[in-house]
Amino acid sequence: MDMTEQRPVNEASAQPARAPALPDAQTVTEVQHYTDRLFRFRVTRPRTLRFRSGEFVMIGLMGDNGKPLLRAYSIACPAWDEELEFYSIKVQDGPLTSKLQHIQPGDEIILRPKPVGTLVHDALLPGNRIWFFSTGTGIAPFASLLREPETYENYDQVILTHTCREVAELKYGEELVQKTLEDPLVGEEAAQKLVYYPTTTREQSPKMGRITDLLRDGTVFRDLGIDGMDAGHDRAMVCGSMGLNTDMKEILEGFGLREGANSEPAEYVVEKAFVG
Numbered sequence: 001m002d003m004t005e006q007r008p009v010n011e012a013s014a015q016p017a018r019a020p021a022l023p024d025a026q027t028v029t030e031v032q033h034y035t036d037r038l039f040r041f042r043v044t045r046p047r048t049l050r051f052r053s054g055e056f057v058m059i060g061l062m063g064d065n066g067k068p069l070l071r072a073y074s075i076a077c078p079a080w081d082e083e084l085e086f087y088s089i090k091v092q093d094g095p096l097t098s099k100l101q102h103i104q105p106g107d108e109i110i111l112r113p114k115p116v117g118t119l120v121h122d123a124l125l126p127g128n129r130i131w132f133f134s135t136g137t138g139i140a141p142f143a144s145l146l147r148e149p150e151t152y153e154n155y156d157q158v159i160l161t162h163t164c165r166e167v168a169e170l171k172y173g174e175e176l177v178q179k180t181l182e183d184p185l186v187g188e189e190a191a192q193k194l195v196y197y198p199t200t201t202r203e204q205s206p207k208m209g210r211i212t213d214l215l216r217d218g219t220v221f222r223d224l225g226i227d228g229m230d231a232g233h234d235r236a237m238v239c240g241s242m243g244l245n246t247d248m249k250e251i252l253e254g255f256g257l258r259e260g261a262n263s264e265p266a267e268y269v270v271e272k273a274f275v276g
């Protein structure tokens with residue numbers, strides 16, 4: 001405000017002192033906790049935000065130092081959704097998630113409306129079958145792509161693999177697949193094309209093991225009745241820990257697939273689910 005500007009005394013005193021709103025604030029509309037390490041939440045969507053299914057944005061809260069504390073988060077809903085969904089880890093001493101895990105409907109978060117990322121259809125050449133390989137919260141970008149109509153327009157078969165340590169950590173993915181099958185936009189096509197392949201590494205479940213081991217020894221292909229992968233037909237997107245991503249690259253390249261990017265589409269793309 002111009003310091004020389006005169007304001008009537010009664011107008012100034014009628015305005016109660018308000019804390020400044022968060023920059024790029026969005027309001028939390030829904031929160032669901034799965035385990036002591038995992039939760040999902042939905043927030044209002046900025047009216048001007050456009051994104052491609054599979055991309056990520058920076059979200060966060062105001063830090064104790066008065067500066068925004070932001071982290072990368074995959075948008076876990078398709079581009080047509082009226083709100084935005086996120087699927088989050090809770091790191092007990094994590095600067096952001098030690099606080100973020102306590103958000104409630106009505107609270108505000110910061111959301112920078114600049115979506116980016118490589119897990120997008122534009123980064124892949126046309127093919128017949130797409131594989132979404134995920135571990136932990138790495139399923140989040142596929143929660144977007146699984147409900148994206150383009151996924152079913154582009155491919156005859158869509159295979160989602162999700163590997164977690166414990167059975168309870170698979171719950172979000174199970175609900176996601178159910179919601180996808182019930183979705184009025186993609187449900188019918190998904191019922192024909194979607195294959196869900198969950199595995200656990202620690203707790204007993206119907207399918208045990210790391211996805212990388214199950215690919216290397218051919219278990220996945222035997223289970224699904226598929227003769228391996230080939231660069232002519234198969235496309236893949238990978239989102240997990242650094243270890244998973246490195247191993248998956250080696251496996252996919254062993255089948256002749258090449259890594260693509262927005263600027264140079266090829267047969268597979270990779271993104272980190274987290275750093276560290």
Ligand SMILES: Cc1cc2nc3c(=O)[nH]c(=O)nc-3n(C[C@H](O)[C@H](O)[C@H](O)COP(=O)(O)OP(=O)(O)OC[C@H]3O[C@@H](n4cnc5c(N)ncnc54)[C@H](O)[C@@H]3O)c2cc1C
Nearest residue numbers: 071072073074087088089094095096097137140273274276
């Ligand atoms: C491109 C990209 C997309 C991401 N999308 C998501 C997402 O959709 N959901 C999500 O929960 N996180 C996601 N992350 C990770 C996220 O940015 C933060 O690291 C996470 O929210 C923890 O923040 P923090 O400040 O509490 O702890 P940080 O200081 O960021 O992390 C502390 C440590 O916790 C571990 N850690 C962090 N994130 C995870 C995770 N997701 N799973 C397992 N261990 C983790 C790591 O060892 C890390 O060094 C993404 C990261 C990148 C780079």
